[in-house]
Amino acid sequence: MELRQLHYLTVIAEEENLGRAARRLFVSQPALSYALKSLESELGVKLFDRHAGGVSATPAGRDVIAEALLTVRQAERVTAAAERHTRGETGVLRVGFEASGAGELTTRARAEFARRHPAVRVAPKRYDWGQEADALRDGPADVAFVWLPNDLTGLAYEPVHTESRVVGLPTGHPLASRSGVSVLEVRDEPLLWTRRAPRAWVDWWAVNPRPDGSAPVWGPTNDNVEEMLEQVAQGSAICFAPESMARYYARPDLSWVPLTDVEPLRVVLAWADGADTALVRGFARVVRELASEA
Numbered sequence: 001m002e003l004r005q006l007h008y009l010t011v012i013a014e015e016e017n018l019g020r021a022a023r024r025l026f027v028s029q030p031a032l033s034y035a036l037k038s039l040e041s042e043l044g045v046k047l048f049d050r051h052a053g054g055v056s057a058t059p060a061g062r063d064v065i066a067e068a069l070l071t072v073r074q075a076e077r078v079t080a081a082a083e084r085h086t087r088g089e090t091g092v093l094r095v096g097f098e099a100s101g102a103g104e105l106t107t108r109a110r111a112e113f114a115r116r117h118p119a120v121r122v123a124p125k126r127y128d129w130g131q132e133a134d135a136l137r138d139g140p141a142d143v144a145f146v147w148l149p150n151d152l153t154g155l156a157y158e159p160v161h162t163e164s165r166v167v168g169l170p171t172g173h174p175l176a177s178r179s180g181v182s183v184l185e186v187r188d189e190p191l192l193w194t195r196r197a198p199r200a201w202v203d204w205w206a207v208n209p210r211p212d213g214s215a216p217v218w219g220p221t222n223d224n225v226e227e228m229l230e231q232v233a234q235g236s237a238i239c240f241a242p243e244s245m246a247r248y249y250a251r252p253d254l255s256w257v258p259l260t261d262v263e264p265l266r267v268v269l270a271w272a273d274g275a276d277t278a279l280v281r282g283f284a285r286v287v288r289e290l291a292s293e294a
Contacts, residue, residue, distance in 0.1 A: 009047065094125050098132050099128075117282065129201070130201045133146050143283050144271070147265060165259045169232065169238055169256075171253055186238060193218060196223055243265075
């Protein structure tokens with residue numbers, strides 16, 4: 001008994017006509033009739049009664065057909081499972097990001113990818129202050145939304161997102177109610193920074209030097225977003241951040257005011273060279289589609 005014969009059997013049962021079943025199966029009617037007779041001979045029972053209008057299942061045939069249908073469907077599931085692995089549609093995809101990532105695009109992309117690939121677990125991986133690129137090179141992340149500037153050595157990448165920058169202030173600050181401020185208006189304010197990121201990254205975020213050639217007033221350091229925001233809220237210093245942080249990190253003791261004269265944050269989707277697996281390619285395709293709609 002072959003799976004092909006059981007598949008023939010289920011189609012004959014659906015069509016109740018050997019001619020129609022043969023056309024649907026792309027085989028000749030004599031070949032289909034021969035396959036049916038061979039199966040009946042092997043099983044030792046008559047599966048169909050032949051009549052002028054076609055064929056009808058016998059009582060034995062109905063029982064055999066029911067079991068054949070279960071077998072064929074299970075075989076299709078086996079094939080589908082193998083194909084999912086061939087296409088890279090199973091497993092885990094680790095998606096790196098920093099703070100608010102690429103804004104809403106980050107969350108929307110993960111959700112849409114998960115919808116299209118239900119057998120894949122999408123694992124978000126958050127990194128602090130420029131570390132997402134290292135995570136790709138070292139292996140903890142498969143794909144990541146990387147804030148620029150960053151060292152992209154050994155990575156493949158494509159631009160996916162741009163957003164303005166803001167200044168984070170304690171709510172009682174004199175500039176907190178403004179609709180926008182120049183970076184020069186806050187040049188005397190202590191600015192939070194980090195030792196965990198490369199100096200070029202720190203200077204870009206600090207806008208160092210300022211348009212008038214001055215340097216920032218360096219305030220306290222921090223190791224992550226939470227520490228930074230706590231220090232802003234208590235009035236120790238201010239911070240510069242992407243616009244999306246005003247939504248993702250809204251707090252009653254913080255105010256976010258647009259910076260009117262600094263270049264925007266640019267975000268790339270990146271992965272390690274040579275590591276563009278089927279899952280990574282699928283995620284990049286989703287991000288590309290969503291970014292084009294924005």
